[in-house]
Amino acid sequence: MSTATSTLLDHASDPPSPAPGQEHSPNDLQGITESLQAAVLSDEAHASPVLKRHRDLWFSDGSVVLRAEDTLFRVHMSQLSRKSLFFRHMFDMPPPSQSLGSNADAADSMLEGCPLLTMEDAAEDWINLLHALYDGPWFGNNDRDDFRVVSGILRLSTKYIIDSLRKRALDHLLVAWPSTLKDWDAREDIARIYELETANHRGFRYPSPIAIIDLARENDTPELLPAAFYDLSRYHFHEIYESGEGEPLSQPPLAHTLGASDIQRLTLGKEAALHTITTLIQSMGNGPHRDAVHPTHLSHPRHNRRSSGSVCVSAAACRKDFEELVELATQHYLFDRGRGCCDPLYAAEELGQLKSAEFSECKACARALESWAARERQRIWKMIPSWFRLKP
C-alpha cells in the first residue's frame, strides 16, 4: 500500500477486541501477517482514521478491496463485473486499479495484493449493496429501517449501473409510493393498522415523503414523486416546515430538504388538494341522490322498488339527508379542519360511507353515494400529478 493514509486495526462489527497482540491465533499465519501490516500502517499514519474490515464482506479469495468511509470490503472483481456495467468497463481497462472520486491519494494503492479503490459513498450503502449482490436483495416492509437499506441499494445501483438490482429496489419502493389508486389504498390500509396497533401517528409507518422526493431527485426515479408529494401535502405547513422532534417529518441532522422548485410544487399541489375538498362537498350536495332512480320515472315504481333496490324510496327525505351531510362535512373538513381536511382521497372515501347501504332506509341513495365517491376518488387520483406539476 503506497498511500500511508490509513491504519488498519479493527474489524467492523466484530465483538470487543481481545487484548493487544492477541487479535489472532499464533497459529494463524495470515493473522500474523495482518497484525504486522496493521502495525506498519499504524506507524505510518497515526492521525488517520482507523480502517475496519467488514466482518462478512471480506473474502479471503477476493480480488479487489473497496474502501467506503472507514470500512474495507474485499470482494470479487468478477462478481462486480457480472452485475455492474460500471465495474465491467472499469476492470476491462488496464491497469485495473484506479481511484474513484476525488481521492487521488488512493490511486494505484494495493492492499494484500488487491487493488484498493476508494469509493465516495456511505459505508452503510456499500454494506447493503454488497449483501444484495452476494446474497440477493432481502427487502422488508417499506418501513423506515427498510428504507435505509433499499435507498442505499437504489443509490449505488443507479451510480454503478446495476440495472437489475436498481429495478428491484425501485419496484419495492413503488409498493409504498405507488402509481395506482388500488395500491395507494393498500398502502393506506397498512398505515391505518399500524396506527391502531401502535397508537403512533400513521406517518411513522413509512419514511418521510421528503426523503422519498430527495431520493427520487437524486436517482432519477420520477415514478415515486406523485405519491410522495400527495403524502407530504396531507401535512399542515407547520408540520412540514417547523417539524419538532418526535413528529413524523422531523429529520435527523444533515437530512433531506426540498429544493425551491419542489417547495413550489408542494404549495401549488396543496392548494389544489384543499380546493378539491371544497368542490367535493359541493358536488355531494348536488349529485349522488339524483343518480338514484326516482319512482316517478318508472311505470311501476312499487314493483321496481321491491325488486331492484335501485330506486329512491323517498326523494324529499333523501334530499334533506344529503343537505345535512353537506353541513356535517363542511363543519368537519372546512371549519374544524378535522381528519382528512388535507386529504381529498380520504375525505371522498369517508363521504361515500356516510349513508351505509346496510343501514340506510334508502339503499338506492346509499349506493349512489358510494359509487359517486368511488368515481370521484379515481378522478382525484388521476389529477394528482398535474396538481404538483409532475409529468403523468
Ligand SMILES: [Zn+2]
Ligand atoms: Zn333516496
